[in-house]
Amino acid sequence: MKKIINNPADVENEMIEGFVAAQKEKVKRLGNLNVILRKNLNPNKVALISGGGSGHEPAHFGYVGFGMLDCAVAGSIFTSPAALPVFKAIEEVKNKKGVLCIVKNYSGDVMTFETAIDMAKDEGINVEYVIVADDVATQNSEIGRRGVAGTIFVHKIAGALAETGADLKSVKEIAQRTIENVRSMGMAISPCTIPASGVASFELSEDEMEIGIGIHGEAGIKREKILNADEITKKILDEILNDLNYKNQEVAVMINGMGATPLMELLIVNNFVQKYLEKNEIKIYDTMIGNYMTSIEMSGFSITLLKLDEELKKYYDAAADTFALKK
Amino acid sequence: MKKIINNPADVENEMIEGFVAAQKEKVKRLGNLNVILRKNLNPNKVALISGGGSGHEPAHFGYVGFGMLDCAVAGSIFTSPAALPVFKAIEEVKNKKGVLCIVKNYSGDVMTFETAIDMAKDEGINVEYVIVADDVATQNSEIGRRGVAGTIFVHKIAGALAETGADLKSVKEIAQRTIENVRSMGMAISPCTIPASGVASFELSEDEMEIGIGIHGEAGIKREKILNADEITKKILDEILNDLNYKNQEVAVMINGMGATPLMELLIVNNFVQKYLEKNEIKIYDTMIGNYMTSIEMSGFSITLLKLDEELKKYYDAAADTFALKK
Numbered sequence: 001m002k003k004i005i006n007n008p009a010d011v012e013n014e015m016i017e018g019f020v021a022a023q024k025e026k027v028k029r030l031g032n033l034n035v036i037l038r039k040n041l042n043p044n045k046v047a048l049i050s051g052g053g054s055g056h057e058p059a060h061f062g063y064v065g066f067g068m069l070d071c072a073v074a075g076s077i078f079t080s081p082a083a084l085p086v087f088k089a090i091e092e093v094k095n096k097k098g099v100l101c102i103v104k105n106y107s108g109d110v111m112t113f114e115t116a117i118d119m120a121k122d123e124g125i126n127v128e129y130v131i132v133a134d135d136v137a138t139q140n141s142e143i144g145r146r147g148v149a150g151t152i153f154v155h156k157i158a159g160a161l162a163e164t165g166a167d168l169k170s171v172k173e174i175a176q177r178t179i180e181n182v183r184s185m186g187m188a189i190s191p192c193t194i195p196a197s198g199v200a201s202f203e204l205s206e207d208e209m210e211i212g213i214g215i216h217g218e219a220g221i222k223r224e225k226i227l228n229a230d231e232i233t234k235k236i237l238d239e240i241l242n243d244l245n246y247k248n249q250e251v252a253v254m255i256n257g258m259g260a261t262p263l264m265e266l267l268i269v270n271n272f273v274q275k276y277l278e279k280n281e282i283k284i285y286d287t288m289i290g291n292y293m294t295s296i297e298m299s300g301f302s303i304t305l306l307k308l309d310e311e312l313k314k315y316y317d318a319a320a321d322t323f324a325l326k327k
Numbered sequence: 328m329k330k331i332i333n334n335p336a337d338v339e340n341e342m343i344e345g346f347v348a349a350q351k352e353k354v355k356r357l358g359n360l361n362v363i364l365r366k367n368l369n370p371n372k373v374a375l376i377s378g379g380g381s382g383h384e385p386a387h388f389g390y391v392g393f394g395m396l397d398c399a400v401a402g403s404i405f406t407s408p409a410a411l412p413v414f415k416a417i418e419e420v421k422n423k424k425g426v427l428c429i430v431k432n433y434s435g436d437v438m439t440f441e442t443a444i445d446m447a448k449d450e451g452i453n454v455e456y457v458i459v460a461d462d463v464a465t466q467n468s469e470i471g472r473r474g475v476a477g478t479i480f481v482h483k484i485a486g487a488l489a490e491t492g493a494d495l496k497s498v499k500e501i502a503q504r505t506i507e508n509v510r511s512m513g514m515a516i517s518p519c520t521i522p523a524s525g526v527a528s529f530e531l532s533e534d535e536m537e538i539g540i541g542i543h544g545e546a547g548i549k550r551e552k553i554l555n556a557d558e559i560t561k562k563i564l565d566e567i568l569n570d571l572n573y574k575n576q577e578v579a580v581m582i583n584g585m586g587a588t589p590l591m592e593l594l595i596v597n598n599f600v601q602k603y604l605e606k607n608e609i610k611i612y613d614t615m616i617g618n619y620m621t622s623i624e625m626s627g628f629s630i631t632l633l634k635l636d637e638e639l640k641k642y643y644d645a646a647a648d649t650f651a652l653k654k
Contacts, residue, residue, distance in 0.1 A: 002516050002517065002533055002553065002626075003516075003592060004516060004556045004559065004588070004592040004595065004596060004627075004628065005555065005556050005591075005592060005595055006555045006556050006557055006595065007555075011591065011595065014556075014594070014595045014598045015590075015591050015594035015595050015598070016594075017598045018593075018594035018595055018596070018597035018598030018599075018601070018616075019594050019597075021597060021598060021601040021614070022594075022597055022601075022614035022616055023614075054591075055591070057589065057590040057591050057594070058590055062590075189329050189330075189331060190329065206329055226329065228332065228333045228334075229331045229332050229333050229341075230333055232331060259587075259589045259590075260586075260587035260588075260589065260624060260626065261331070261587075261624070262384065262586045262587065262621065262623045262624045263342075263384040263385055263389075263586075263618065263621065264332075264338065264342050264381070264382070264384050264623060265330060265331040265332060266345075267341070267342035267343075267345035267346050267349075267384070268331065268332055268333065268338065268341045268342050268345055269331060269345070270345035270346075270348060270349055271341045271342070271344045271345030271348060272345075274345070274348040274349075287348070287349035287350075289345075289349055289650075291590065291618075294589065294590065296589045296591060297587060297588070297589045297626070299329075299587065299624070300331075301331065323616075326653040
């Protein structure tokens with residue numbers, strides 16, 4: 001394992017310290033918990049919380065700020081946070097408007113958030129949650145699809161509506177509508193290594209790739225011979241387009257790097273995406289390209305398509321001022 | 328070589344197509360040249376051009392937009408563009424206010440820009456240039472220090488002053504002042520591979536690192552046993568702090584990923600940077616963390632420190648709206 005770190009046991013703490021130091025005008029840490037909050041919480045808006053295991057940086061703490069999240073809770077790498085810090089986060093951001101938790105669909109994350117939400121409700125806190133499940137690679141999984149990079153669109157759109165002072169019911173509804181209209185799928189040409197284990201999450205030969213990876217270093221649903229960028233991208237787009245009818249619709253596109261993918265490659269992928277969507281009579285409203293939800297230093301990418309309507313477009317375009325996304 | 332590309336010969340063209348497609352409201356391409364322009368050029372401001380070899384994405388085309396560059400010219404990977412496209416770029420953006428070229432200090436880039444500028448002057452175009460030379464690792468080199476990530480600060484500050492309608496002399500002066508106050512140094516734990524060659528730019532064992540790398544895949548000035556993040560960061564900071572007196576000054580910090588470095592590691596580096604600068608009585612005005620000037624998929628980072636004064640702070644903070652940097 002070759003990494004620029006200190007003690008593997010300190011990775012989560014040191015990166016959070018490093019993040020808060022860089023963003024100290026905008027965010028703060030809750031005690032010594034791995035909980036990042038907006039420095040100036042606005043009590044007159046629904047508070048949004050997301051979280052999950054670390055290793056997906058800039059998700060989720062990079063999205064704490066105006067127009068997106070109020071709080072992010074980080075577990076250890078690829079491990080759900082415990083219910084207690086999530087409960088403490090809810091307590092910290094609670095206000096008369098209520099709290100919405102945005103949870104990615106993984107058994108651990110769902111259990112953690114449900115437990116914390118039960119604890120909060122016992123204290124009379126008005127808190128709801130939505131579960132993001134956008135990964136079409138896992139459509140046949142027992143626990144349902146995984147939540148992956150589409151989660152960022154949920155942060156963006158629910159976050160923008162929340163800033164208007166909308167009530168909890170409306171913010172939850174638009175988050176849910178975003179979830180229903182978003183689909184993602186990913187691939188990798190190299191794995192990642194959890195610092196504490198020191199072992200690569202899978203092994204691939206020089207001519208192999210994983211299709212349908214998750215964001216926790218897991219191998220994909222299929223191992224195949226590597227193809228060229230256009231062929232790989234077509235394969236992934238076909239899975240997404242077969243899953244939801246985007247024809248004649250406007251979409252927001254996200255080409256997401258998994259952590260170690262050079263921007264050059266994401267741009268080459270995008271070059272095909274633009275032409276292929278056009279050929280399929282899908283109108284591209286906007287395209288985001290970058291590392292939005294990663295798996296440490298995995299090399300690969302995911303594509304996310306969000307079907308937009310006029311209201312979603314409005315909140316997609318609204319101002320955001322966070323470390324990882326500014327509008 | 329394992330990459331997500333099509334034909335290696337098409338990499339530059341396809342990535343530029345992919346970039347322009349994603350940013351089509353804001354940028355355009357000049358014919359089929361690797362020249363990216365703002366879509367709506369403002370004839371009432373000094374036009375800023377930068378460029379150099381490809382492989383450093385998002386530099387430089389990611390900085391074309393309000394508050395930064397008007398135009399970027401890309402060569403082949405790690406290869407200076409020819410003088411002709413640079414000349415055509417100058418011709419395209421020229422206006423009554425004049426043109427400033429921001430050139431990184433490499434023999435090829437300097438020769439290209441000087442030739443193009445001579446051609447432009449022969450046509451009566453009012454064009455000047457500055458040379459960025461911020462890399463303290465190469466202070467003893469014959470051609471002088473290399474220009475690396477500090478170039479982004481020159482784009483930002485000269486770009487902001489240019490937006491105010493300032494004259495060419497003033498814009499060149501502030502660019503020069505930024506150059507005089509900026510220092511960088513980098514390291515890598517893994518090399519990169521130029522698609523057309525297919526061969527890694529250097530080889531390192533599992534326990535080695537390169538200190539003092541450039542941005543063209545070259546090895547560093549020293550190969551050493553890998554250290555932990557804090558030790559590596561201290562080593563780099565000491566070189567920078569020995570080179571320019573930052574004591575009791577305010578600085579902008581850039582922790583720049585070389586392409587494949589996970590954000591997690593950049594944040595861990597920043598955690599030490601913040602503490603070490605404070606200990607050295609240097610005041611951090613702002614910190615930027617991300618992939619600003621890369622070497623394809625090299626894994627490593629560079630640190631840049633810009634000593635600020637009140638005027639530089641004003642233009643550092645001014646609005647910018649580009650793919651890679653928004654303020």
